[in-house]
Amino acid sequence: MTTDHEQLTTDALPAWLDVAPLLSVARTATAADVEAALAAAHIGPREFAVLLSPAAAPYLENMARVAQALTRRHFGRTITLYAPLYLSNFCSSGCAYCGFAADRDHPRRKLSFDEADTELAALKRMGIEEVLLLTGERTPQADFAYICECVRRAAAHMAMVTVETFPMTTAEYAELVAAGCTGDTLYQETYDAAVYAPLHRWGPKRDFAARLDAPARALAGGIRQCGFGALLGLADPIEDALRLYTHIAGLQKQFWRAGFSVSFPRLRPEAGGFQTDHPVSDALLAQLIFAFRLALPENHLALSTREPAKLRDGFAGVGISKMSVASLTTVGGYDHGAEGGVGQFAVNDARGVADFCAALRAAGLEPVFKNWDAAYR
Amino acid sequence: MKVQVNGEPMERPAGETLAALLTALGAGSGRVATVLNDDVVPAAARATQSLSENDRVEILTFAGGG
Amino acid sequence: MSADLLQIGDLTFTSRLLLGTGKFSDSATMLRALAASGAQIVTVALRRFNPAQAADDLFGPLSQLPGVTLMPNTSGARDAAEAIRAARIARELCGSRLIKVEIHPNPQHLLPDAIETLEAARVLAAEGFLVMPYMPADPVLAKRLEDVGVASVMPLGAPIGSGQGLGASEMLRIIIENSRVPVIVDAGLRAPSEAAGALELGCAAVLVNSAVAAAERPVEMAAAFAQAVQAGRAAYRAGLMPRRSAASATSPLTNFLNAQT
Numbered sequence: 091m092t093t094d095h096e097q098l099t100t101d102a103l104p105a106w107l108d109v110a111p112l113l114s115v116a117r118t119a120t121a122a123d124v125e126a127a128l129a130a131a132h133i134g135p136r137e138f139a140v141l142l143s144p145a146a147a148p149y150l151e152n153m154a155r156v157a158q159a160l161t162r163r164h165f166g167r168t169i170t171l172y173a174p175l176y177l178s179n180f181c182s183s184g185c186a187y188c189g190f191a192a193d194r195d196h197p198r199r200k201l202s203f204d205e206a207d208t209e210l211a212a213l214k215r216m217g218i219e220e221v222l223l224l225t226g227e228r229t230p231q232a233d234f235a236y237i238c239e240c241v242r243r244a245a246a247h248m249a250m251v252t253v254e255t256f257p258m259t260t261a262e263y264a265e266l267v268a269a270g271c272t273g274d275t276l277y278q279e280t281y282d283a284a285v286y287a288p289l290h291r292w293g294p295k296r297d298f299a300a301r302l303d304a305p306a307r308a309l310a311g312g313i314r315q316c317g318f319g320a321l322l323g324l325a326d327p328i329e330d331a332l333r334l335y336t337h338i339a340g341l342q343k344q345f346w347r348a349g350f351s352v353s354f355p356r357l358r359p360e361a362g363g364f365q366t367d368h369p370v371s372d373a374l375l376a377q378l379i380f381a382f383r384l385a386l387p388e389n390h391l392a393l394s395t396r397e398p399a400k401l402r403d404g405f406a407g408v409g410i411s412k413m414s415v416a417s418l419t420t421v422g423g424y425d426h427g428a429e430g431g432v433g434q435f436a437v438n439d440a441r442g443v444a445d446f447c448a449a450l451r452a453a454g455l456e457p458v459f460k461n462w463d464a465a466y467r
Numbered sequence: 468m469k470v471q472v473n474g475e476p477m478e479r480p481a482g483e484t485l486a487a488l489l490t491a492l493g494a495g496s497g498r499v500a501t502v503l504n505d506d507v508v509p510a511a512a513r514a515t516q517s518l519s520e521n522d523r524v525e526i527l528t529f530a531g532g533g
Numbered sequence: 534m535s536a537d538l539l540q541i542g543d544l545t546f547t548s549r550l551l552l553g554t555g556k557f558s559d560s561a562t563m564l565r566a567l568a569a570s571g572a573q574i575v576t577v578a579l580r581r582f583n584p585a586q587a588a589d590d591l592f593g594p595l596s597q598l599p600g601v602t603l604m605p606n607t608s609g610a611r612d613a614a615e616a617i618r619a620a621r622i623a624r625e626l627c628g629s630r631l632i633k634v635e636i637h638p639n640p641q642h643l644l645p646d647a648i649e650t651l652e653a654a655r656v657l658a659a660e661g662f663l664v665m666p667y668m669p670a671d672p673v674l675a676k677r678l679e680d681v682g683v684a685s686v687m688p689l690g691a692p693i694g695s696g697q698g699l700g701a702s703e704m705l706r707i708i709i710e711n712s713r714v715p716v717i718v719d720a721g722l723r724a725p726s727e728a729a730g731a732l733e734l735g736c737a738a739v740l741v742n743s744a745v746a747a748a749e750r751p752v753e754m755a756a757a758f759a760q761a762v763q764a765g766r767a768a769y770r771a772g773l774m775p776r777r778s779a780a781s782a783t784s785p786l787t788n789f790l791n792a793q794t
Contacts, residue, residue, distance in 0.1 A: 126774075132710070154786035343713050346676045372790050404789030473581040493584045498592040500579075500626040505618070507625050525581065527622055529591045531563060532578020532606050533553025533720075533742030 102299050103283060106340055109332040112139040116328050119143035128152055133385045138335055141381035142328050150373060153380035157409040160387040168458045169450055170390065170412040171443075172220035172252075173213055176421045176434065177201050177240050181226025183293030185279070187324065189360035189419075189434045190226050192293065196432040199421050200225075200232050206240050210247040212425035216416060216443050219460035220250040222275065224434075227295050228256045238269050245270025249460040252315065256294065257304035263311025274308040275317030276301065277355065280325040281333035289324060305337075309345035316341070316350050317392070322375065323357030323366035331378055335385060351390035351412065352382050358396050358435040372401060383409035395439040399449070402439050407455050415446045415457075468520045479518065486513040488524065500527045537770065539715060539738050541631065542663040542684040544602065546573045549732065550762045551604070551717065553742025554578075554591065557751060564594055566745055567601070570755035576604045576633055576740070579619055579626070592627065604665060606633035613652035620657050632657060633687070633719075635667040643693045647674050651681065658682030667719050670701035675708045675716075685714050687740065690731060691721030694743050698727040702734060709735040725754075725761030732765025733773065 116139040124146045127137035178200030179190045221244055225232040237255055244251040252273030280286050283298050290296045305316045318338055320330035338350045357366050382391055392412040393405055419433035447457040468481045489495045501508045502525040508516050538545040552572035557563035605623030610616035620632045634653050637643045645667050654664045663684035668674055670688035678686055691697035709716045715737030722728055728739045741758055748754035
């Protein structure tokens, strides 16, 4: 390993990453603390920590009721839907848990601009109005200019275009916004720098601090919607949840015009066969989702097709307000005839748009594809 | 020369300094701020700030307020 | 436990009660009320010097009080330009960087003009003032003011002088939740219990004037407000007991977690 890949020293990291007092609350809270938090008029950091504690585990049903009431109060009986479009599976990084890591032996490919148009048109025919464009880390094949052009093309088809790519400069984010990008999702994967270092074996993604700072650059560049997440299974999920919450809470006060959403990606089997040290059970996933809903009653909480139909149906409207649908994690593939290949991870809910919407409606929820038109851009 | 002091017309000796005007009005010792034609004149500059025909002078102090 | 200080810019204060000096029957009563209140930030207004009232000079007695910082206001200003000029004059007069930006175009209601206030705050903050804007209880305006560098925001609890208390409490709650600068309720309070309520809500301080000056016995009322503010702050720090919410019994929402399909 070369010196520029050395582990980051912790003194370069922001002070808010230290959540020791909250962690202590999350480790030692009692049933009485949980009952008090559940009845509190306002869930602050301390109540959030209490709701993540083992003491809150027996209160899942109570948390679910409050989570549903809060979700309904702010979002009504609706679920916002989007679909991902993988533009490229070239990658310059070596994330130990990712099917697209640079050392995985599978064919690399990216969509040509014409293919991207074809895929976008196919998504549009499916009824999709919000698309999330994905790539790996920065590569010569899928560089900034490539993504920017794909955003421009997507904005011609879709009501909302968001990206999940790699950390950029503020100037690059501003250029993406000008091209029609409204949202940026960038998971920190884990907020535990010590766990992060060995998992990110090489490449630009080794720079923990630069990734941590990327949402602030995106927001400074004019991104209106920022997506956050910790990849559940990499590190202690409670610690990650506390830091993620603290990350968002700080940015929300600074970039108060923007929206902030949280996703709950659990590690899925991928081609490289990564094994997790911190498995997150269905019950713990539920506790995380409900706790975030109680603490962030006005933020979108998203759940992807990493989760099976049973869980997605159960969480819809009960904490979760936004979901992907009919997802493919291969490069392209929505348009019949396009070559798929290996996906980033295995999808767990393969229902098509019509089936999924029918399930939502059966549960009394209205699927929403488009919230607004960017008519004044 | 004619000058306006706190909105009232006043006849003053030509070339009088701001400091001299304050003393003449009984505001020489108290804490006041002075504004000459919309510009604040710091206390230190009043002795050398002479007035001209038609100048507008505001002399301000603090009063009760919430 | 670390000292619980009110921080305004780089200044710190132990008292969370700010007192206005207007509307008192005489300045001797005002000074006694001020002493009873324990206030460390005291508002004053600018007025034209009147030779006939030179003996009523407020600055002399106020500057004798230890631990008191003057916060001149810009009352009388009808737009940003007038408020900016008033602020510069006030700084020349007392050297204090604190300035209560107060712009009300309508002399009947004395309600703040949000647009002119934002503009004045932008200019004055850039000139190094610790800007304390009197403002409507509008959460977006609070953030806009924070963005231009104010040292605090001072939303009104209710129309000024109305004594209606915390009519805007739901807006105040949102402002407090999102603010990175101290939130000080300015105007509208009548009773000490309302001041305590503002502090319990999470306000950093309150500014009162009419409620003290127009009380039957202003000095005693000033002391009552001082106690109320301390009680409210202590309650906020102690953490209020939560309200109980009655859960409605419906079919379980979490059965799907255990289902075997």
